[in-house]
Amino acid sequence: MNRTATLALIAGAAFAGAPAGAQETYEIWHYYAAGSELAGMNAMIENGNAASDDAVFEGVIIPGNVVELRRQLQSAMLGGQPPAAYQSSMAFELRTFVDSGQLHPLTDVWNTVNGDEIFPEGVQRVVKIDGVPYGVPYDLSLINNIFYNKEIFEELELDAPTDWDEFDATCAALSEAGYEPLGNAGGPFWSLYNFYAPLVSVVGVDGYYDLASGELGFDSEEFSTALDLYAEHMVPCYADNWSGKTWTQTADDVVNGDTGMFMMGIWVAAYFEQAGFMAGEDFDMFPAPGTADAAIFQMDVLAVPNGPDDAIAAAEVFIEAAASTEGQAAFAVPKGSLAPNVNVDPSVYGYAGASFSEQFSAASEAGKVLPNLFFLLPTDVGTELGVQIERFAIDPSDETKEEVISTLEAMRQSALEEDAFLNW
């Protein structure tokens, strides 16, 4: 459907359903309720409104996170009052809603914006279900970088480590000087994201996808070796009491010069800068060992529920604007994430964003762009993996390791029985 037709449709709908001259309001649901996340979301919605003559888009904040958003969507979808579009996670999240017949295929708008050209291949894989696009990406964050306090590194004359041995030496030096070497935080995500570095070191890109598709077992030699590598290099390096902190509390420790390094998604850079701790001056970053030329990413997309024609047409107008280079930059710059659209000029970012962008392009060329495993796995397996890795990070004993492996493997087996895994 082209844009004129879309607009005509909206105009028609508005004419039929409302007094002449009134504008229809369409809701965009999201859970980016605070700080730079909200700033990015508001900028994207404003951009959508600027691109639309008739429809007015209104952001609706669902307090909480993806879990609360799903809860709201459930009553809205079953009650037949879904939003025009909403913030969705990628991959299996989309799959669940598509299988339930709740999502509208975005083939038309995908073709209009030339989705196959403007989004990298690794990104495309996780928004298409059986070849049909159901989500249009707008918010991409790398999760395989380690951030460090420059002042501490300069004081101890340390350089960014490039392999596990150098990483160990850096940790030892920080520890000796009385700093906490590596920050981490409690919750099912952060230890898992850290674990991806040793995991990719052991299984490589292919093994990573094999794990995602259920072909590689959690009881395999490779997975066990990855756990050992994690327990050997990263876990001993963690700050005392890391599991009792939130990620922002650990980020505060880095700002305050108590903790040397922190492996976290690139949103932490936006948080640092908000606290006056500047990229390139106060902190810098390097890819975690084993992921030097890779980019592991977390991504949010816009998804469109099945609904009345006018709402779908309006959502497509909104998405078209959000996928454009201006729309993508409007969100990514204030949010501190990367624009998935490759045509966005890297000069729109600051120091940190530009280097992430470079890292992402290089990984794209090397074919080592890896989506967050959490969302590639069936939802319950991915969630359990997060829980079990945190458990192992708290207590990396042989006994726990065995329990972690058997719990996960049992889940894999039952997911295999139900044919739940997917080849991304």
Add this chain to the structure above:
Amino acid sequence: MSLIPRSRTARAHILFLAVPILLFGAFYIYPIAASVRLSLHDWNGFSPDQRFVGLRNYAALWGQPRFINAVLNNLAWVAFMLTVPTGIGLALAAILDRGIRGETMFRIIFFLPFTIPAVSVGAIWRWMYEPSNGLLTTTLELVGLGGLAQNWLGDPDIVTFALMGAVAWWTTGFAFLVFFAGLRNIPEECIEAARIEGGSDWQIFWKVSFPLLWPSTIIVLGISAIDAMRLFDVIWATTKGGPAYASEVLAVQMYDLAFGRFQMGRASAVAVSLLVLSAVVIMPYIWYMTRRVQDAEVE
């Protein structure tokens, strides 16, 4: 009860009960019946298809370490809520009832935390319990007890106790309020009579005041036990049941299964189990307490 009201009084009683029962049926019975039905199905929450699976959801839960852990946590919370916030509330009410200067100010302070929304309680106690720079650790270090500082919310063995501390802070104001009102309700003559007979303050409290506090006690204990079974908000806002399920209770598990993992059927089975467990643990208690009041009245 016969269907035809015998008297004007009985007719009036039935009229009085009509609206509450109607609302109750619509807002409680129907949703519970829907949950029971759902617990026998496999459903992701969004699909038009619900597959009937019989008791499989229950079978999958019972015996699972995660489920048992949550049940035990709920029981620990019941024990805690019945004793600690209740005991502290009673003690503060009894002390303040002696007629202390600044009574109003103390009353406000003790009640204040109870007025705070759960999400803010979670955020505040995340700082209280920050393990290296938080208020609790810092205070312990200041008074030379740094050795007692813990990884409050990050140690699976500690986290539930830490959360209990936060909840005690949050809910003690309720017990305090009800007990304080109850103490003020006790006729002055009863206390005076006991004092003339030469009882000490301690004796008077336990022999005279405390038994007369029964109506307050029934309310506080009943509500505490129920809150303990239904507990959700503060845990969700603080730890989401972590680390690694350590602080999980049934309501949190239900929520995680339903919306974290798209397992509505299994989540409903948790909800129904929670309902049954609550009924087993709490109903006999409330029943017993209610009868006691009636007996006391009849005497």
Add this chain to the structure above:
Amino acid sequence: MMADPLKRRQTILTRLVLVCAAIVFIAPLIVAALTSLKSPAEITRVLSLPTDLWWQNYAAAFDRMGRSFFNSIAITVPAVAFSILIGAVAGYPLAYMRGAGGKAIYFLLLTGMLVPFQIVQIPLFFMIQGLGLYDTVPGMWLVHTAYGIPFCTFFMRNFFASVPRSMYEAAQIEGCGPARYFWKLLLPASTSGLSALAIIQTRAIWNDLLFAITITSSDNARPVTVSIAGYASSLQVEYGPLMAGTLVSILPVMAAFLLFQKAFVRGLLGGAGK
């Protein structure tokens, strides 16, 4: 009295206990108050004092809360009144009915207290939508009244049971019917119980988040808790405005507390039997 040294020591001791308890109760709130006045840069140090008073947090909180604050008042005041009334209406016959029927009904209503509210969400959404009350303030009244039934009934029934039965019997002898007795004698004599319940219900309804996010979706009816919860996002938490909003949102509940507390004590000191 002060001449007695033992008494005196006791008084000092009780004061000490009270002051210590008060410090424990108030300390977290002081930290919250300090945080509400810190700039984002200063918030990284938990226990520091704010160097400049960063009132912008309050401005930000008001900006976001604005309308929802008034919604909360519009929801809470009538909903508290309705829920107490219905609790009294249900509690009254249950306190006087003798026989298995009354007990069975009471037991049934009490089981409602055991229901975790998370499970009623979907059916509730459909009912409210069917009644045309989705995203309206009256919809919130209805929900809070309905879900207040078990607790309010429990509370009022126990309260009425403690009102001397002689009063009821005397009224009956004088030919006062059950409905007249309830409205003209029992309710006016129950100010203390009603006030205590009003305090509890005000707090519960004002702080509700679950029902609010289930059946409201816009500024038409959305209460302040939704706005406050909005400061805690998926990844980020804006602690400054969150704490500022929290402290401001406590005020109405405290006002209700002080208001009803007075009526409450007066009602008690005046005696229920007047």
